[in-house]
Structure formats: C-alpha cells, structure tokens
Amino acid sequence: MKTKAVRLYGASDLRLEEFELPEIKEDEILVEIISDSICMSSYKCAILGENHKRVPKDVHENPIIIGHEFAGNIVKVGKKWQHQFKPGTKFAQQPALNYKGSMASPGYSYMYFGGDATYAVIPQEVMELGCLLNYEGDSYYEASLAEPMSCIIGAFHANYHTEMGKYVHHMGIKEGGKTAILAGAGPMGLGAIDYALHCDRRPGLLVVTDVDEKRLRRAEQIFSKEEAKSCGVELVFVNTRNLENPAAYLMEITEGTGFDDVFAFAPVKSVVEQGDKILGRDGCLNFFAGPTDIKFSGEINYYNVHYASTHIMGTTGGNTDDLIESLKLTEQRLINPAVMLTHIGGLDSVAEATLNLPKIPGGKKLIYTHINMELTAIEDFEEKGKTDPRFSELAAIVKKNKGLWCTEAEKYLLQNWK
Template sequence: MKTRAVRLYGVNDLRLEEFELPEIKDDEILAQVISDSVCMSTYKAVIQGKKHKRVPDDIDVNPTIMGHEFAGIIVQVGAKWQDQFKPGDKFAIQPALNYKGSPYAPGYSYRFFGGNTTYTIIPPEVMELGYLLKYEGKGFYEASLAEPMSCIIGGFHANYHTETGKYVHHMGIVEGGKTAILAGAGPMGLGAIDYALHCDRRPSLLVVTDIDDNRLKRAEQLFPPEEAKKDGIDLIFVNTKNLDDPAKYLIDLTGGTGYDDVFVYAPVRALVEQGDKILGKDGCMNFFAGPTDTEFKAEVNFYNIHYTPTHIMGSTGGNADDMLESLRMSAQGLINPAVMVTHVGGLNCVADTILNLPNIPGGKKLTYSNVDMELTAIEDFAEKGKTDPFFAELAKIVEKHNGLWSAEAEAYLLEHKSIQ
C-alpha cells in the first residue's frame, strides 16, 4: 500500500513524499491516520536532527515519519492482535513508549510509524504496552489532542506535597488550594486552565498569567471568571508585563500565603524565578516547559527549600492512564481540548508549519492527513469565506461552537476536502 508522509532526512530537512509501505507482519497493525496536532517537540527534533535523543543516526538513508499526536481508524490487524482489535476501530496513541528503556517514539524514530502520514504501521511494542487506545468519541481531533492533554494531566498528577515529620508524598495538586499557571494563555496553558477548572481536585484560587493582552482576552472569553465562581473557584487573569514587582502582586492575590501549586509553561529564566518566589509553605513548582538550551538555568531559593519546605520538579508527557482520563473527560464534555486549537490545515502544509512553528502565532495547529489545505487560522475562516463557499460554511459552523473547532467542523472538512 502506498502512503503519503512528511519525513525527516536531516536538520531542517522535511519532505512530503509518497512511498510504498511493506506488508504488515502478524504482530503489527495497519491504520489510516485522520488527524494530528503539531507539537513544539517535533520542531525541536527537526532543528536538532540526529542530535535529538529520539532521532536515529541514519535518517539520511532511513527517514522517519513526523507527528506523534495522532488518531485514526484501524484498517488491517495482524493475527496476534485480532482478538483485541478489528478493522474500523477508532484509536488514539500514547506515544511515550519508553519500551525496554529505548527513547524511540512515533513521530521521531520510526520509518513507518507516525502521525503525518495517510497510512501507518503500528509496531508490536505499542500493543504490548497497552498504548493503542480505542476511542469512541465523535471527533478525531479530540483523540489527537488527548496526547497534549495527557501531558497536562500528568503534570497535575505529578505535583506533590508532604507532611511534617512523616516520610510521605501526597500526589497531585492541593484540593481547595491556591494554584498559579504562569505563561498560561498559550495552547498548553489553556488546556491546563480547562483541566484545573473541571478535574476532580480543583483549587479554590486559580491565577493565570501572561504578557500578551490578546492571549489573555481570549483565555478569559473561553473561561469566564463568573462561570468559575459558580464552582467555587476564584479565577483571575493577570498581565505581568508592566508590573513593577510581579511576584509581590501575585502573592498579594493569595492573601500573603503564596501558592500551593505553580506551573511554569514557558522556558524563561525570569518566569522560573518568579514561580519559585511565589511558592507558599510546602508549595510545589512544576517546570513544565521543555527548553531547547541544554544549559538552561535559573536561581531558586534554597533557604525556602530547606526550611519551608518548597519543592521544585519537572514533568514531561503523560502515561496511558492520563490519556484515558483525557479521552473520558472529553467524551463526557467535562473538558474541551478544542480550546487549544487556533489553526487547521492539511498534510501539504505540515512541513512548513513545523519549520516555522515558533513564528506562527496562536495555539495548536491541527492537521488532517488525508486533506490538502493551507494552514488557516480559525479566525480567518469568515474572511476567506467572502470568496470561498467552503470557508463560508466552515465559519458558520465554528461560530455555532463559540468560535472553536468541533466534531461538526471536522466532519464538514473531511466530507469536502479529503483527497482519498
């Protein structure tokens, strides 16, 4: 079977090309990829090439398929897995394999396994780990976005707190506590807000900071503080850009106690140091944002770590349970991962999107592997619709869903733009 895929050949060398897939083995599964959301981690792999720990050394002769936040439909099942899966099953993938200690993962390491392709071969380790997840929801985009949401959920689960005189760690954010999300109006921050407001362990105070008024305005429109108040949560959005002393201002919002849980969503030294300063007693700061600089450093207060005691940790990725929680919450309407999406496109725009990702404003870029369409901001649908009936109708659908991407919008796109 032929597939069309975006493959990595070297540093900044991405190519969209068609090639033949081998016949699947008895322990493999053939699947059609429907959707993939572009991750900043993919950009980091592309600009590093074989220097990246997940990218093989021989990509110049054995290129790897990009994309790891993907979902689709099973087409053919090898004999070993026919009692668990069948053609027609919808699926999501937990890509953080760590199989037998290997760093290899889809979207970085495999010749025939990734999300930026029309068809993919799922290798046996994915099924052995239980990381091929059946999906019952309506929109494939929710299954794609379950991966970044699982990273967010994993971060909330990974935070911990202690008891004086006892050698125990209580995992998770403090229920009814005070939480701050710094640099929180970007795509992952928006997902974190959604989860914090609707998970089973919610704070009483949630403060979200950013330095961009437009991002903060959109965040407040998506998550009105008056709605959060109905659930007993004081939700406050703060632009810290022009504050003389941001840390003092943020601490004052807590009544002087500081925060139980702080999440840092951008690899900026001043932001890390700000997060450390606003921790309260037994507070935990999670450095969520992965830097590309291997020498990235920031100063922290070790006096507080020793005596208060505060905790500093980092988390990246989630596990299968986090993925399942994301899928379940999406299916139940408790969270809406579409809040992260600002752009939609087809497979033909993936290479340019990855290469220019830091320079493209907005949130998540959602792509459809069996569609050819330039990357388009959702907010531009209406303008394009003045001359293109397809975008005119898509704009109407988006407007019905509070300006967000939806299962209805996805179905319309696939009906009118699929190339297969």
C-alpha cells in the same frame, strides 16, 4: 499500500513524500491516520535532527515520519492482535512508549510509524505496552488532542506535597489550594485551565498570567469567572508585562501565603524564577515547558527549600492512564480540548508549519492528513470565505461554538476537502 507522509532526513530537512509501506507482520497493525496536531516537541525534533535524543543517527538514510498526536481508523490487524482490535474501528494512542529502556517514540524514531501520514504501520511494542487504545468518540481531533491534554493531566498528578515529620509524598495538586499557571494563556495553558476547573481535584484559587493581552482576552472569553465560580474556583487573569514587581503582585493575590502549586508554561528564565518566588510553604513548582538550551538554568531560593519545604520538579508527558482520563473527560463533555486549537491545515502544510512553529501565533495547529489545505487560523475563516464558500460555512459553524473547532466543523471539512 502507498502512504503520503512528512519525513525527517536531518536537521530542518522535512519532505512530503509518497512511498510504499511494507506488508504488516503478524504482530503489527495497519492504520489510516485522519488527524494529527503539531506539537512544539516536533519542532524541536525537526530542527535538531539526528542530534535529538529520540531520533536515530542514521536518519539521513532511513528517514522517520514526524508527528505523534494522531488518531484515525484501524485498517488491518495482524493475527496476534485480532482478539483485541478490529478493522473499521477508531483508535487513539499514547506515544510515550518507554519500551525496555528505549527512547524510541512515534514521530521521532520510526520509518513507518508517525502521525503526519495517510497510513502507518504500528509496531508490536505499542500494543504490548497497552499504548494503542480503541476509541469510540465522535471526532478524530479530540483523540489527537487527548495526547497534549494527557501531558497536562500528568503534570497535575505529578505535583506533590509533604507533611512535617513524615516521609510521605501526597501526589497531585493541593485540593482547594492556590494554583498559578504562569505564561498560561497559550494552547497548553488553556488546556490546563480547562482541566483545573473540571477535574476531580480542583484548586480554590487559580491565577493565570501572561504578557500577551490578546491571548489573555481570548482565555477570558473561553473561561468566564462565573463558570469557574460554579466549579468552586476563583479564577484570576493577570497581565504581568507592565508590573514593576510581578512576584509581589501575585503574592498579594494570595494574601501573602504564596501558592501551593505553580506551573511554568514557558522555558523563560524570568518565568521560572518568578515561579520560585511565589511559592508558599510546601509549594511545588512544576517546570512544564521543555527548553531546547541544554544549559538553561535559573536561580532558586535555597533558604525556602530548606526552611519552607519548597520543591521543584518537571514533567515531560503523561502516561497511558492520563491519556485514558483525557479521553474519558472529553467523552463526558467535562473538558473541551478544542480550547487549545487555533489553526487547521492539510498534510501539504506540515513541513513549513513545523519548522516555523515558534513564529506562528496562536495555539495548537491541527492537521488533517488526507486533505490539501494551507494552514489557516480559525479566526481567518470568515475572510477566506469571501473567495471560498467552504471557509464561509466553516466560519458559520465555529461561530456557533464560541469560535472553537468542533465535531460539526470536522465532519464538514472531511466531506468537502480532498
């Protein structure tokens, strides 16, 4: 079977190509991919090429398919897995494999397994690890976004707190405590707000900072203080751009106690150092956003580490349990991953969008692999609708949904674009 896919040949060398997939083995599964969301990790992979830890050194001769936040339909199942998976059903998948110490992952390491493709072959280790999941949701985009949401969920689970005089770590954010999400009005920050408000371990105070007023206004439109209050959370948005002393201002919000949990959602020195400054006793700072600079560093207060038990940790993704939780919360309509989405595009837009991702404003970019469509901001649908009635219809659909992508929009797009 032929597939169309965006393949990486080296640093900043992405190519959209059509090629033949090998016949699946008895322990493999052939899938049709419908949607894939572009991750900043894919940008890092693309610009680094073979210098990325997960990319094979021979990628120039054996290119890999990029993309790891994908969902679709199962087409053909090898004999070994026919008791568990059936053709014609939907799937979601966890890309963080960690198979026998290997760093190989879809979107980084495999010639025939990645998200920016029309069809792909899933190797046996994915099923062996339980990383391929049957999915019964209405839409594909929610399954694609379950992966970035699982990274957020994993971060909330990985934070920990201690007790004086005991050698125990209590996992998770402090329930009813004070949480700050720094640089939190971007796509992953919005997902974190959604999870913090609707998970089963909520903070009492949630402070979200950013320096972009437009992004903060959008966050406030999506998450009202009234909704947060109904969830038992006091929600505060703060633009720190023009504050003379942001750390002091944030400490005032906590009435001087500091925060129990702080998440740094940007790999910026001042953000990380600010996070350290606003920790309360036994406060946990999670450095969530991965840097590309291998020498990235910042100052921390070791006096507080020693006497106030402050601590710093980082998470790079979620596990399969986190992914399952993400899917479950989405199916129950407790969280809405669409809050992260701002752009929609087709397979033909992937290479350019991935290589220029930091320069494209907004949140997550969602790709539908079986269509050709210029990467388009959802807020631009109405303008494009003046010359293309399909965009006009999409604009009307999302307008009914707080300006957010939704199942109805996805179904319309899949029926009207080719």
